[in-house]
Amino acid sequence: MTSSSTQSHASLVEFGQKHVTKGLGRVVEAVMQKGEGSYVTLGDGRKMLDFTSGIGVTNLGHCHPKVSKAAADQCMNIVHAQCSIGFHEPYLQLIQRLLPMMPHPSLDSFFFWNSGSEAVEGAIKMARAVTGRQNIINMQGAYHGRTFGAMAVTKSKTIYSEGVHPLMPGVFTVPYPFWHQLGVPSDTPSSKISEMCLNQLSLLLSQSTNPKDTAAIIIEPVLGEGGYVPAPKEFLQGLRDICDKHGILLIIDEVQSGYGRTGKTYAIEYSGVRPDILLTAKGLANGFPLSGVISRKEITDKLKPGSMGGTYAGNAVSCAAAVAAADVMKEENILENVNARSKELFSALNALRSDPKFAPAILDVRGQGLMVAIEFASPAGATPYDTFRNPSVPEKLASRVAKKCVEKGLLILTTSVYEVIRFIPPLNISQEDLAKGCKIFAEAVEEVVREG
Numbered sequence: 001m002t003s004s005s006t007q008s009h010a011s012l013v014e015f016g017q018k019h020v021t022k023g024l025g026r027v028v029e030a031v032m033q034k035g036e037g038s039y040v041t042l043g044d045g046r047k048m049l050d051f052t053s054g055i056g057v058t059n060l061g062h063c064h065p066k067v068s069k070a071a072a073d074q075c076m077n078i079v080h081a082q083c084s085i086g087f088h089e090p091y092l093q094l095i096q097r098l099l100p101m102m103p104h105p106s107l108d109s110f111f112f113w114n115s116g117s118e119a120v121e122g123a124i125k126m127a128r129a130v131t132g133r134q135n136i137i138n139m140q141g142a143y144h145g146r147t148f149g150a151m152a153v154t155k156s157k158t159i160y161s162e163g164v165h166p167l168m169p170g171v172f173t174v175p176y177p178f179w180h181q182l183g184v185p186s187d188t189p190s191s192k193i194s195e196m197c198l199n200q201l202s203l204l205l206s207q208s209t210n211p212k213d214t215a216a217i218i219i220e221p222v223l224g225e226g227g228y229v230p231a232p233k234e235f236l237q238g239l240r241d242i243c244d245k246h247g248i249l250l251i252i253d254e255v256q257s258g259y260g261r262t263g264k265t266y267a268i269e270y271s272g273v274r275p276d277i278l279l280t281a282k283g284l285a286n287g288f289p290l291s292g293v294i295s296r297k298e299i300t301d302k303l304k305p306g307s308m309g310g311t312y313a314g315n316a317v318s319c320a321a322a323v324a325a326a327d328v329m330k331e332e333n334i335l336e337n338v339n340a341r342s343k344e345l346f347s348a349l350n351a352l353r354s355d356p357k358f359a360p361a362i363l364d365v366r367g368q369g370l371m372v373a374i375e376f377a378s379p380a381g382a383t384p385y386d387t388f389r390n391p392s393v394p395e396k397l398a399s400r401v402a403k404k405c406v407e408k409g410l411l412i413l414t415t416s417v418y419e420v421i422r423f424i425p426p427l428n429i430s431q432e433d434l435a436k437g438c439k440i441f442a443e444a445v446e447e448v449v450r451e452g
Ligand SMILES: Cc1ncc(COP(=O)(O)O)c(C=O)c1O
Pocket: 055, 114, 115, 116, 117, 118, 120, 143, 144, 145, 146, 220, 224, 225, 253, 254, 255, 256, 257, 281, 282
């Protein structure tokens, strides 16, 4: 194969379609050639506004100059300073940057890996090893990744594990506090929803997995793949109490919700709950592969040296990029921008929701910061028993609207088994670009609803 400059875009796409595994899905059948800030340029010349951030990763925009420069400089210094051979400076500098950003001062022991799934595997392994217990409790609707342990605690869609069972044993699932999944109206008080779910969890601990056999509870403080649902504060606090009572570890998976995405450095800060193990990834190195499993020294001191590790774990280039990203977060007041843009995004989506033309088709607008979703109604519902079926609305609204947005120059993603579109623009997106994306989205909704 010769360089892309000598091949037409169409022939490259055709080559990819033939030789890249069918196991991957794609939003656009195109080559992404250049990323700059909130935009991605495709090989056919289209310049797309990116409201996906590469699935919540390029949070400081594509190729942030400071982050890219830090990575390039590190490439000329040392690339592979293997973590089981010795320390490297960017690893330690990154811990120095992250320590004051932790949602609780007890989180003082770090292990860096590459992906979010690996971080989940690390957390499960750590929880089992240090408690001497086997079982893990997870949430219905959760997404934690595609490797075997992570897949076993993933309950957002069957596609991830279809045809490959049996998965890791010892997983027990309780409902996530999500009104739609529970079949209650979206305005049900969060205290009621929390009570229902904590009751189910308590029953699980007396009917299915004895606390003495239960190593950990794993939860996303904002359900990601399951539909962008922030867990109520009362629920997270209830989990903390149950964990404290029984010596169960609380694993907070902030792979998607973390690192400024929700308007706080970590979404768990909204509840004041202390994680025993915090998982972070995605935006951490703004596109370089890096994840973190962060816990208390008192817990990690129980691990045997050599039990954790990985050839590329905590790569020096990724860590150098992450140090720069942490600095940019501060220097550019990223959280301030998230909170300002969040208000504008909610106001644009709520305006659509209250417009009588669309009202019956829109079930909910929700989220935190710039992790926001709109849920459409569906004529068939997610199941035949779905209380929110609405035969008068068009079919497949979310995927049709998302497709229309792409045609109009906006990259955007759907999520969950429900009709949900998620908004995860860069955290430093400008007011102008956010407004432009919202306008494209509104036009797409209008056209799809009109088409019926
Ligand atoms: C909450 C959560 N956990 C874990 C993962 C898995 O991360 P990765 O795709 O990097 O393996 C994801 C990915 O989207 C995620 O959203």
